[in-house]
Amino acid sequence: MSDQIKLDFDRTARVGFDEAILAAGKSTAQLTEILDQFLDRDQRCLITRLETAALERLSVTHRERLDYDPVSRTAYLNWSAPTVTEPRPHQVAVVSAGSSDMPQAAEAIRTLTYFGTSPHQFIDVGVAGLWRLLERLDELRTFPVVIAVAGMDGALPSVLGGLLPGAIICLPTSTGYGVSHHGETALHAALASCAPGLSVVNIDNGYGAACAAFRIVQLLGRDSSR
Template sequence: MSEEIRLDFQRPDRIGFDEAILCARKSDEQLATIMDRVLERGARCLMSRLELGVFARIAPRYLEKLDYDPVSRTAYLNWTPSTLEERPLIAVVSAGSSDMPQAAETIRTLTYLGAPTKQFIDIGVAGLWRLLERVEELRTFPVIVAVAGMDGALPSVLGGLVPGAIICLPTSTGYGVANGGETALHAALASCAPGLTVVNIDNGYGAACAAFRILSMIRQTGTSPLERGPQ
């Protein structure tokens, strides 16, 4: 077991945030070993794709150190919430409430990293008025994560309306030719809206990390022109 678990505790020094633990396909014994090593160092970690059934089998000695959310399937180990008050600079926009698990994974990851967010739910393009009602507010965010399945139209529409960086998170929401999120992924990759960033299907963690990298540079330089709001 000691050889198959090698945690990267130096990652924050290199890239500014720590390693997350992908729980899918790991045994209960492997997860216990990982948690023991994190706690022994007095460190913290984000655990992703932690299914409710697996969480239910975690030994009681770990539970007081865990903050678990079943919707996003994430857990914070040995994590303390940030007390820094900061206006949210990242918007997480979901086309429909069916995209909540992926949006929740994004928000939980950003919360763990200390990046406040504002969530906009159910403003997909099938009822375009719902998006247009919020577009002026969305224009004030330097970073937007656009979460959409089905035909994946939301990121392209946003890309023609708002100036901030847009990270497309295609989801497996949908049926038929939506094909498990591949149609939304291809729509994002083929979008005529310039400058969109695209992550893999259902990869809320990856979308959050992309948003956090941008936010980290904004924090360092303090040069985001959008923080002043619409002129």
């Protein structure tokens, strides 16, 4: 089994954050081998798209080493929260149009938390009830990076792009009916947005949105230390 697995233990040195393991499509034997390699090196890892059924097929020994969240379907191995001597301001806002977008928003939040960046979440502020968003604008303007999570017509990122100065990363979701086409309409809306300067990740890719946000946060940290 080890000949099927080649993990990237040097990724942090190259790009500033470590490899995540996509659990979807992997057998129990493959996941076990991956976890064993990390445990043998006493290293941590983030696992994404880990279904509850796949988790339950792992051994008790492995499950006990995992911090699992069923909403985001993510797990942390060998991870502990960083020690913070004094509170730091949130740099990333995760703004979701509706509570139906929680799985994708939670994946982004869990990824950022794993990387050591504490995001702030704004839930259910979609444009169908625009007053809910307008109430939070002053607070949202304080964030240098915003992840906009929306399905259906995907209008939220464009609205935020016309109101906020920070970097906006669009996370289209598969939430919606009929012509929403499992997130394709939200994706196309983000790509065709007239709000300038938006960045877009693939449908439901909360992990990718978090990585994009974290790259920006890292650069901001370097600039502030100069």
